[in-house]
Amino acid sequence: MWYALKRLLIGQPLKSNELGEQKLNKTKALAILSSDALSSVAYGPEQILIVLITVSAVAFWYTIPIAVGVLILLLALILSYRQIIFAYPHGGGAYVVSKENLGVNAGLIAGGSLLVDYILTVAVSISAGTDAITSAFPHLHPYNVEIAVILVVFITILNLRGITESASILAYPVYLFILALIILIIVGVYHILMGNVAPDLHASLGTPVAGISLFLLLKAFASGSSALTGVEAISNAIPNFKDPGPNNASKTLMAMGLLLAILFSGIVYLAYYYGIAPKAQETVVSQIASQTFGRNVMYYFIQGTTAMILVLAANTGYSAFPLLAVNLAKDKFIARMFTIRGDRLGYSNGIIFLAVASILLIIAFKGKTEHLIPLYAVGVFIPFTLAQTGMLVKWIREKPKGWVLKLTVNLVGALISFTVMMIFFLTKFGQVWAVLIFLPLIVFIFHRIKKHYEAVGEQLRITTCEPTIPIEGNIMIVPVAGITHVVENSLNYAKSLSPDQIIAVYVAFDRDAEKQFEEKWQTWQPDVRLVTLHSQYRSIIHPLTKFIDTVEHKANEANFRVTVLIPQFIPKKSWHNILHNQSSLLIRAFLLYRRNLVVTTVPYHLKK
């Protein structure tokens, strides 16, 4: 039944050689990998205004130079990541670039930040999308957490089905959102040009503002930069692209950069010209839309696609997290299971891990993850800075043709990213301090895991010089619970392997039962040695393991191997299991972790 359900939700398994067909063309890749970046237009401009309003509404004209700064940062990031795509065509982004150029620890800091960031992407985006939905349908508001969890599950299933099929479904809302915002911008600008908008709604550029400071402007700039979260996703996901991967990825990246720049500038310009102030109850985009169209069909179209793209932004995490995890797992820094492809060729373990982690975050924060946003942004700018610094080092070291220009691009990018990161630490330390504890910890864990894998590999490797201790004989211990077919079956099996000794062990709870059993055994299996143990505490395991310890000790001296044969009857229907004492399972689990003990389960299948 579980199997049928899995097939229904996930689809039939795909063969390994069908991998090529699961790859993305540019149109789908743009939708899948840029929804995170593009959706941030919905809140990026607002973040700038929220900082500026602490001074006065006159200061709003500063959005224009700040937006120019953000666009320059965007340009630097896009150009830098374009260079990364060609320099590292197998993906990995900030992790690989930092590791190769700045050393392992820098790479691990970048990788660790990004891993956590993708989880935050999912939790934050889904919660924001849910808020958008429940704002439209207020009677759903009490079920915020439930709706968010359902959305995560839905996106998880789409991703487990495989990335191409997901793309087909997910592409529409992204393009509809782009369409909606472009219409909004065109109509808005048209109104301005036609003189339909009063020109006194905003202060002109350069109006002096009392109380403004460089610190505040930098803070506003940093807040606005949160609109750039997600631009690195494409460079991590090159292996998902159709061949030639780097070319297609680079073109997709440029297209995304262009769209992001157009949408961001358009929204900032309209917000400035309309003199819009941030409100708690209504988003900036909603205000622009209702001023431009009134509350008609177009307004709801814009709000609807905005809500959808916020939910889909979470999907970027689903594309990027498993691939980054594979890169880390291949280097043995995280568990190997992240490298295994599932039935539909997606990295299922990464997808499921991401889903569970983000659902836990959503439940823990009761769907109100807004105060995770600064943490999220700072977690993005750390790898940005590291990746660009890594590229700097690479150009200086390799000095390819035109390296001075390339160096300049990355230098500008690195400096701006670093500045944004530092501003986050300086202005929002109370919300981002956890990063300073968390990152060293995760790097430490990465190293521990790698050390463990290396130690295991070392111990498993066959080297010719090592002597193996020969096995001189076998002792088989059969714990018995009564005189039954199950026990008979196990004894017959033991005898067929002709070990040097078979010992049946019976644990008795009182003296009478003990004596009675010994007598019965004598007539039933006189040729098998029976040892009875007395248990005062009604425990089977403790006297049994004590006895086995003694046998093992003697056996080891003679290089004998000890096997514990556990007779187990298998009921016909699995629900019957709850009716039976699971002591054989317990015994097995307990014994397996003891040195040099082989555990054999001899099943006896019931017929009814």
Added chain:
Amino acid sequence: MWYALKRLLIGQPLKSNELGEQKLNKTKALAILSSDALSSVAYGPEQILIVLITVSAVAFWYTIPIAVGVLILLLALILSYRQIIFAYPHGGGAYVVSKENLGVNAGLIAGGSLLVDYILTVAVSISAGTDAITSAFPHLHPYNVEIAVILVVFITILNLRGITESASILAYPVYLFILALIILIIVGVYHILMGNVAPDLHASLGTPVAGISLFLLLKAFASGSSALTGVEAISNAIPNFKDPGPNNASKTLMAMGLLLAILFSGIVYLAYYYGIAPKAQETVVSQIASQTFGRNVMYYFIQGTTAMILVLAANTGYSAFPLLAVNLAKDKFIARMFTIRGDRLGYSNGIIFLAVASILLIIAFKGKTEHLIPLYAVGVFIPFTLAQTGMLVKWIREKPKGWVLKLTVNLVGALISFTVMMIFFLTKFGQVWAVLIFLPLIVFIFHRIKKHYEAVGEQLRITTCEPTIPIEGNIMIVPVAGITHVVENSLNYAKSLSPDQIIAVYVAFDRDAEKQFEEKWQTWQPDVRLVTLHSQYRSIIHPLTKFIDTVEHKANEANFRVTVLIPQFIPKKSWHNILHNQSSLLIRAFLLYRRNLVVTTVPYHLKK
């Protein structure tokens, strides 16, 4: 760590022969086994008034004849259960009596009702007690469910520690409650005798009441009878008493009956004389107490002990449920695990099952389990009726000395119980219909379980006439994942048992790896046959089981036994396990349920 925590909470394990010391003397037994019955005085009289007020306050004088009816029912129940205690000194109460005299199905109906009822006892009493606490401390009100769950866990731990130690702690509140109510009644009656209470607060007995009907009076009587839930607990728990069990139990029962009668009549009389009407915000007991003492220290003493005894009433369930479960399990109607005594000699599985079930009920009903009360009451009167009918049959069948008197006692009891039960069904069908579905279902499940146990016993029993198929030889299959010490270790073990054939199986995901592995194997273990399987779907289990099926089929024809040897390396620290593919566990679980296949795990312990 888990072990240390368990020792701290539960205490050191006790030896089986320390059982006697865990038994109850009469004083402790009265506290432990009667808190349920006694605590119902806190709400029983109120239930009568709630029905009568639907007519008018003048009708309140009917509480007196109704209370007399309840007292007669109480007397009948006490006398009847006293007879049951001596007739069935090993406990089991309604279940055993019904089963022996009315047949298995009647017994199962009684047993099933009681099992569920004890769960309801815990859920309802704890919730009511929590309400009492949070009424006193209103700022705790939002944490009702959490407090209730903590109380259940607390009582569970006390019971897992063992019943004597629990008794020491639980006895005080019960006796304090009795003391508090007796002081209340004495002072109240003293005030009345001294003429301090206006005599016109109540209508005199016999005042004509418009709109009163027999149906309504019966309904009020049935509601008042809910004060009698819990009187059967003592007869189920005779094995917990110090020797001589039946004598001690009988004396405890009589003492409880007397106390219950005094407290019930006292509260009803004071409520009548003071002319108290039921209020949503204040209980009847609280109204009497504040009229008698004012809101002074005595008032809070009464309210406090009432709250405590309500919580402790839940403990009756903890004493009765595991013992009833043992009786049912001994007859094979429920899982055998309920008969196992834990470290502290309590029936831990029953205790834990009860705790989990009642916590689930509390959470599902968000701590508001009031509408479970009618269900709870009807579930008590079904076994009451069955037990007394059973006793009737017994007297008629056995005709001992003085049987006519005994018969009369049980006849009266049976008739009243039956009437109360029918009134519940007639007047509160909307709340109790579930019983009519649930009881047949549970009886069906009981029979299914018994049938299964009997079928298993049948199949396991050794009968001389049965021929066993001799094992002619052994084939060992070793799934291998690489050329490592783990595999080497398993192969050496297999060789030491000299089976007829050893087959190593390798599952390859692509053709290159397959070929490479075959070559390496040839130089490493040329004497062990290697079979390589190709998996297109990246699954190890499917090709492996397909191959094993083929081998098994051939082996069965020759009466060969197939053993699958699973090489497994055991990391030094258990957290390392999450870093390794758990395929060996999966393979084992999957194979064990296949016919005639022995599964052996050969551990290879890592040293670092």
